[in-house]
Amino acid sequence: MSKKNKFLSRSLFLFHLGGSACNNCDIEILDALTPKYDLERFGIIAVGSIRHADIILLSGIFNKKAAIRARRLYEQAPKPVIVLAIGGCACSGLIFRDSYNWDEPVGNYVPIDAYVAGCPPKPEAIIAAITQVIDKLQHPAPAGADR
Amino acid sequence: MAKKTTIIPVGPYHPLQEEPEFFKLYVEGEKVVGLDIELGYNHRGVEKLSEGKDYEETIFLVERVCGICSTSHPIACVQAIEEAGDLEVPQRALYIRSLIGELERIHSHLLWLGLAGHFLGFNTVWMWAWRYREEVLNICEQVTGNRNHYGMLKPGGVRRDVPATEISAIRKMLDTLSSPLDLFRDTVAEDPLIQARTRGIGTLTPQQIRKFAAVGPTARASGVDIDVRRDHPHAAYGMVEWDVVLESRGDIFDKIMVRIGEMFQSVRIIRQCLSRLETEPGPIDSHPKEVKPGEGIGHYEAPRGEVFHYIRSDGSNRPVRHKIRAPSYMNVPTNREAVIGETIADATIILAAVDPCYCCTERMAAVLDPETDRVLISGKELLQRSRRKTAWLRSQLGHEGPDLKWDC
Structure with a gap:
């Protein structure tokens, strides 16, 4: 966490990586950037390229075709990077976990810093997750302390 | 001299749209001469999953086919189940179905309007449209309990009633929404820059619409008069007064105007549904005990066009076959006709103009x-x-x- 703590302390760039989602988490993420919730007040802005990303938001299940791309995109991201799984599908597969086109949760092949449950999680929950992760990075708990 | 064709790959992960899809644009200079669309990043096998779930669970599954059409798919699905099993539906439930469906149409069209503004470089339109969309989502949360996946539908009725307190809240929201809707209509109709970017761009003729069997606002913008709500009345659409919005030229501008016009019609339908809900109390659910063997179909006019569900029942508690056809499946191929001959700068808005929904569209086919x-x-x-x-x-x-x- 120490490296993350050093490099990820200013305005962060957010990249949204939608898997085989039902589109709802994706729209709630965009919603968090619009005037009512306004994630930009924390200095966070959405960027179009993974090469600029400080935060990656994963949404939806990643089917067999999308999982390969998700792994490759994570490899292309500059490190250190914060990865958040948005929504029940990204966390566990939810209602699609029995699908023939899905193998395992995205957390098995992309290291994830925080999980946001919900179907879909509200923009408030997404903002809370992002700000809490940033807060943890800036004020790390002393060694041995209970998280 | 033979011109050189260049391929511009767009996607599958790109900032244009929030869903993964892969476009191959073939260009000669600035002009687009060909388009290939590759999908499959969103295929989840919903139809197969549905065969393993009972009828009540199936509704929750089809809700998650698409986050924006999360009432359209369930309405079409319950209608298919009701036709297959010959179930009764109380009248009050029909009004509630139409009410939720039209609320969804308003927020879906506002969402598209915002995204269209975003693609054209009008981020102000995006922010304003999404700001007013929040008002609709708040009401949806108040009435149904969730902002997007409502969980309101079940075979034989609806799950939750809409009590009088919420009726007045919906009326209040519609009142506050009327001036922004007027604003959007006037701004789009009069803004010279929007006109310059959208008039005569991505035009589809009625012949092309019929060739691709396109549906919904895409077809109505070209003057093809189809709307399942009128052609096969379902829910409460046969019991309220409203008009089909038609335009004639088939360019992007007309597609915007059709969607704005439909929002006004949705407000009209919701107001009528609310007054009927006030005056006609009754049960909201017929509590069906079993679904008889048979087969049934269900239509619903989703914000993007006709949604079609087919259910075959063998008398057990789960469907033996469930077939879904979503509107984007018919609409996305029209991009091929609309985008060829236009410039690269216009390609983004043309590809977005049909309001594509890839999570609805995904199905397994032969990949060549x-x-x-x-x-x-x-x-x-x-x-x-x-x-x-x-x-x-x-x-x-x-x-x-x-x-x-x-x-x-």
């Missing part, structure tokens, strides 16, 4: 290699794999189920 015409993976092969797994599971469990053999 364009150079060798070799089949990479076919739908049949996938189905066989799935059936083999079921057969294997059945043998493991020692369970003798019905022998199902259909041609798919």
Whole structure:
């Protein structure tokens, strides 16, 4: 966490990586950037390229075709990077976990810093997750302390 | 001198749209001369999953086919189940279905309007449209309990009633929404820059619409008069007064105007539904006990066009076959006609103009290699794999189920 703590302390760039989602988490993420919730007040802005990303938001299940791309995109991201799984599908597969086109949760092949449950999680929950992760990075708990 | 064709790959992960899809734009200079669309990043096997769920669970599953059409799919699905099983639906439930469906149409069209503004470089339109969309989502949360996946539908009725307190809240929201809607209509109709960017761009003729069997606002913008709400009345659409919004030129501008016009019609429908809900109390659910063997179809005019569901029942508690056809499946191929001959700068808005919804569209089909015409993976092969797994599971469990053999 120490490296993350050093490099990820200013305005962060957010990249949204939608898997085989039902589109709802994706729209709630965009919603968090619009005037009512306004994630930009924390200095966070959405960027179009993974090469600029400080935060990656994963949404939806990643089917067999999308999982390969998700792994490759994570490899292309500059490190250190914060990865958040948005929504029940990204966390566990939810209602699609029995699908023939899905193998395992995205957390098995992309290291994830925080999980946001919900179907879909509200923009408030997404903002809370992002700000809490940033807060943890800036004020790390002393060694041995209970998280 | 032969011109050189360049391929511009767009996607599958790109800032243009929030869903993964892959476009290959073939360009000669600035002019687009060809388009290939590659999908499959969103395929989740919903139809197959549905065969493993009972009828109540199926509704929650089809809700998650698409986050924006999360009422359209369930309405079409419950209608298919009701037709297959010959179930009764109380009248009050029909009004509530139409009410939620039209609220969804308003927020879906506002969402598209915002995204269209975003693609044109009008981020102000995006922010304003999404700001007013929040008002609609708040009401949806108040009435149904969730901002997007409502969970309101069930075979034989609806799950929750809309009490008088919420009726007045919806009325209040509609009042506050009327001035922004007027603003959007006037701004789009009069803004010279929006006109310059959208008039005569991405035009589709009625012949092209019929050739691709396009549906919804895409067809109505070209003057093709189809709307399932009027042609096959369902829910409460036969019992309220409203008009089909039609334009004639078929360019992007007309597609915007059709969607704005439909929002006004949605407000009109919601107001009528609310006054009927006030005056006509009654049950909201017929509590069906079983679904008889048979088959049924259900239509619903989703914000993007006609949604079609087919259910075959064998009298058990789950469907033996569930077929879904979403509107984007018909609308997305029209991009090929609309985008060819236009410039790259206009390609983004043209590709977005049909309001594509890839999570609805995804289905397994034969994937051909364009150079060798070799089949990479076919739908049949996938189905066989799935059936083999079921057969294997059945043998493991020692369970003798019905022998199902259909041609798919």
